[in-house]
Amino acid sequence: MLIKDGIRMDGRKPDELRPIKIEAGVLHRAQGSCYLEWGGNKVMAAVYGPREAIPRHIQHPLKAVINARYNMVPFSVSDRKRPGPDRRSVEISKVTSEALEHVVFTGLFPRTMIDVCIEVLGAEAGTRCAGLTAAAVALADAGIPMRDLPVACAAGKIDGTVVLDLAGDEDCEGEADMPIAIAPRTEEILLMQMDGHMTYQEFEEALELALKGCREVSKLQKEALLRKYETKNEVAP
Ligand code: UDP
Numbered sequence: 001m002l003i004k005d006g007i008r009m010d011g012r013k014p015d016e017l018r019p020i021k022i023e024a025g026v027l028h029r030a031q032g033s034c035y036l037e038w039g040g041n042k043v044m045a046a047v048y049g050p051r052e053a054i055p056r057h058i059q060h061p062l063k064a065v066i067n068a069r070y071n072m073v074p075f076s077v078s079d080r081k082r083p084g085p086d087r088r089s090v091e092i093s094k095v096t097s098e099a100l101e102h103v104v105f106t107g108l109f110p111r112t113m114i115d116v117c118i119e120v121l122g123a124e125a126g127t128r129c130a131g132l133t134a135a136a137v138a139l140a141d142a143g144i145p146m147r148d149l150p151v152a153c154a155a156g157k158i159d160g161t162v163v164l165d166l167a168g169d170e171d172c173e174g175e176a177d178m179p180i181a182i183a184p185r186t187e188e189i190l191l192m193q194m195d196g197h198m199t200y201q202e203f204e205e206a207l208e209l210a211l212k213g214c215r216e217v218s219k220l221q222k223e224a225l226l227r228k229y230e231t232k233n234e235v236a237p
Contacts, residue, residue, distance in 0.1 A: 002158040002170055009170070014163040017153070017213055022134070022224035024141045030117075032142025034224070036134040039167055040124025042076075045134035047142040050112035058113065063106035068096040068116040070131050076123040092128045093118075099132060099152075099181045099190035105145040114144060125171035126154050129179050132191070137221050141228065149221055150190055152181035153213030155206040157198050162205045164213045178203070180210045184218040187211060 002009055012018070018039030027033035030046035037043075053059040070092040074080045085093075100116065116139065118131040129152035136150045156166045158174035166177050176196030182189055198206060 002173055003161050003163070008158070008163065008167075010167055012167075014161055015209055015212065017165045017216055018167060020217060020220055022137060022220050024137050024224045024228040030138070030142075032138040032140065032144070034134040034137035034141060036130055036137070038126060038130040038133075039165075040122060041120065041127050041130040042122035043127065043130045043134045044119045044121060045131065045138040046117045046119075047114065047135075047138045047144065048117075049114040049142075050109040050144070053111060053113035059111040060106075062110050064104070064109035064111075065113045066097045066101045066104060066106065066116065067113050068100055068118060068135060069093050070096055070118045070120070070128065072120040072123055072127070076120045092131070095191050095193065096128065096132050096135065099150060100135060100139065102188075102190050103136075103146045103148050103150050103183055104139065105147065108145060114139075124168045125166050125177075126179065128152070128193075129154050129181070132181050133217055133221065137224055140221075140225055148183035148185045149218065149225075150181055151184055151214045151218040151221060152179060152191065153210050153217055154179040155210035155213065157196070157202055157206065162198075162202050162209060164209045176202075176206070178206050178210060180207070180214070182211065182214050184214060187214075 021037040023035045026035045032047040034045045116135045120127045132152040156177040158170045176198045178194040181191035
C-alpha cells in the first residue's frame with residue numbers, strides 16, 4: 001500500500017514535493033555548475049562552452065549544438081551500476097539536450113558546442129527531472145543566454161491516486177510516472193514522457209500537478225542563483 005487516508009508512505013500529501021536543495025556555482029573548474037538534492041537524488045551538473053565543436057562534422061553552421069550527457073555513477077543505486085552509457089542514459093541525454101536546445105539562444109554561437117555534464121551521484125526516482133533542473137541552473141551560472149530557465153518535475157499515479165513527484169517505491173510499484181519539463185514563463189512544454197497508464201482525466205490532473213511542481217522548483221532555482229550572485233551591501237565604518 002503506497003497511500004493511506006490521503007498520506008503517502010513518506011508522510012507527504014498527494015500534491016507535495018520531496019525536500020529540494022539547490023546550490024549554484026559549486027565547481028571552480030567548470031564555467032557553470034549546480035549541485036542539487038531532491039529527496040534521495042543527488043545530482044551534479046557542470047557546463048563547458050560555447051567552444052568550437054569537435055569533431056567538425058558535428059558543427060552546425062548557424063547554431064550551437066547542445067550536448068547534454070546524463071550519467072549515473074556506479075554507486076548511485078543499490079545494485080552497483082555498470083559504468084558507462086546504456087540505452088536509458090542515451091535516451092535521457094537526448095531528451096535533455098532537446099529540451100535545453102529550445103531555451104538556449106543557440107543562434108548566437110554558430111559552429112560551437114555547449115557541453116552539459118549531468119552526474120547522478122545518488123538516485124531515488126525522478127533523476128531526469130533533477131538532472132535537467134540542475135543543468136538549467138548550471139547553464140545560467142555559466143552565463144549562457146537563455147530565453148527562460150527551464151525546470152522539470154514529474155507527477156504520476158499510485159494506488160489509483162494522482163500524485164506529485166514520485167519517490168523510489170512509488171516509482172517502482174505505482175501505476176504511472178510522467179516527467180515533464182517546461183519553460184516556466186510561458187509554460188511551454190519542453191519534455192514529456194510517460195511510463196505506465198492513466199486515463200485522459202488522470203493525465204490532465206497529473207499535468208496540472210506537474211506544472212504546479214515545476215512552478216515551485218522554479219522558485220528554488222532562482223533563489224539559488226540569487227544567493228550565488230547577491231552582492232552584500234557593505235556598511236561603511
Ligand atoms: N534505477 C536503478 N538502476 C538503473 C536505473 C534506474 O536503480 O540502472 C532507479 C533509480 O533510482 C531511478 C529509478 O530507478 O531514479 C527510476 O528510473 P527511471 O528510468 O524511471 O528514471 P528517473 O525516474 O530517474 O528519471
